[in-house]
Amino acid sequence: MKTVTVKKLLAGALFLSLTVSSCNEDVLEEKPLDFLSPENAFSTEAGVIQGITALHQRVRLVYYTYASFGTMNWATHGSDVGFNGETPDRGSRYLNSYRDLTPTFTPVVDHWTSGFLIIQWANLLIDKIEKLHADVFAKGDAGKNACLAEARFFRAFVYRNLVSTYGDIPLLDKPVTSAKADFVRDPVSEIHRLMAADFEFAATHLPPPGEEEAPGRITQGPAWHYLAETFLEMGNPQEAVTAATHAVDDYHYALMTERFGNRLAKDILGSGDVYFDLFGYTNHNLPNNTEAMWVIQCERGVTDQTTINSAYIYGPRYFDIAVAPDGKKAINGTWYNNAWTGISDTLSRPCGNGRGTNLVHYYLWAGDWDNDIRNAEHNLKRNIYYDNPESAFHGQKIDFKLYEGTPYPRTNPLDDTIRLLFPVFMKFHDPCNYTVNLPRAGSGSTHKDWYALRFAETLLLRAEAYLGTNRPDLAAADVNLVRARANAKPVAAGDLDMDYILDERARELYGEEWRLIVLRRTGKLIERVRKYNDNPFCPGAHIEEHNFRWPIPQTQIDLNIDAEFRQNPGY
Helix, strand or coil, X not given: CCCCCCCCCCCCCCCCCCCCCCCCCHHHCCCCCCCCCCCCCCCCHHHHHHHHHHHHXXXXXXXXXXXXXXXXXXXXXXXXXXXXXXXXXXXXXXXXXXXXXXCCXXXXXXXXXXHXXXXXXXXXXXXXXXXXXXXXXXXXXXXXXXXXXXXXXXXXXXXXXXXXXXXXXXXXXXXXXXXXXXXXXXXXXXXXXXXXXXXXXXXXXXXXXXXXXXCCXXXXXXXXXXXXXXXXXXXXXXXXXXXXXXXXXXXXCCCXXXXXXXXXXXXXXXXXCHHHHHCCCCCCCCCCCCCEEEEECCCCCCXXXXXXXXXXXXXXXXXXXCECCCCCECECCCEECCEECCCCCCCCCCCCCEEECHHHHCHHHXXXXXXXXXHXXXXXXXXXXXXXXXXXXXXCECCHHHHCCCXXXXXXXXXXXXXXXXXXXXXXXXXXXXXXXXXXXXXXXXXXXXXXXXXXXHHHHHHHHHHHCCCHHHHHHHHHHHHHHCCCXXXXXXXXXXXXXXXXXXXXXXXXCCHHHHHHHCCCHHXXXXXXXXXXXXXXXXXXXXXXXXXXXXXXXXXXXXXXXXXXXXX
16 A cells, blocks of 8 residues: 555545535536546446555545544543643643533544545445446455455444544445435444444455555454454443454464564664564564554655654654753754754654653553563653753753753743653654654654554453453453563452553553543543643643533534534533
């Protein structure tokens, strides 16, 4: 799936923004004889593959950009593990305060429209594939079903986010082909049944891991994982155990325990380990990386949305610390074009957008501070140093207490610790490997691929399912596989509960998992956001009970003039 340019294959319209006329006059019917349209684009296997490519491309944008509902922003904001440190008060374009969560709030609208756009694309492709004869595909029925399975996987994957976010929503299993203003909200249970059917079909008909056509293509393993998750959403933990066990036992997935890939002998931060290697450039797709289950693809040198902004989002604005305590420039940064950039090519240029809570920076590591490799300096960097030989503080750790009693006092302590200086999760960065916008050390963009799913998450998901079947012993065994790889102390079965699993997910999957979905599924959203979201401007993110679901976009309600479309309670 790498470096594929998505062409004008799809005419799927935005939900409730369809422009197709309802007129049936033949004289107005457009015949697509010499251009691509939904009527003729998917008549061949190559056309179907381009349709699948379009779904991959759109989901990649979801992961890599600020809009839509991507994990880069929505894995942390409004949860127990993070908030927007760049603009931490109310009124941010991101979810700092649930009091901003109105039916016109941009993320509310973007989530909805982006999600239903992908569902429309998927439904259009599914409809066309189902009508094709198996002879169109080189592998006959198997080839047809594999393509159908991948499209259905994406439909279910997007519904996964939408139903968790909004609750009852329209169930669309066919493409919308004309203007429509009478949508209804179908129960969550019906959406879950559609998701389960789609994921089960995908688990049956997708290729096994290692037999996919290209890196990043969906295989059976992720389908089993998300089927298990769907069963948990449906309140069926035993079925979730069964589905997750397929992903665990049927393939060659395993946690990586030995160092590998292109970071060997390149420990730029002075040390390294296998967890550090997992996030190295080019390491995600390596055949010997048995932990990768679904990797979002990126490519250096291609301009079509093929950089990832994670280094921009996650990390403090250290470069805004103007002077050292002696008044000299605090950070020279790298030397480029006969000038100091003021930015380190180790940390690139983060903006403080993804600021972790004290839970992920400190509390989670109590008892394992010195032995858990995920808390090692090269994985969770806590020390940033003055970098200017002309300063007496050159090489010392930056500490704002050093400014006390000097002519250069810090004027905003909150700004110091929320925006300018806090621990950095290095999984989001690509130290000294930035190749674009060199005057700003890549400007926070990398070309690394990104894990949509890796095996550690499947183990922790099965542990959650085991806990739901009252088997804490088996749950602890799965959790301890993850902890053993991290050199962390094992947890006893009697000490394992849902909060422990959520803590372990945060230690292992911070910034990777879709945290709001996890917190809703486990029923812990309100409790843990109130307890751990310590944004001083918006304590507990101002969350209320009704914020368990987001509001329906007001545009949806206003345009749905031919049927009632009720708002979620509390909005």
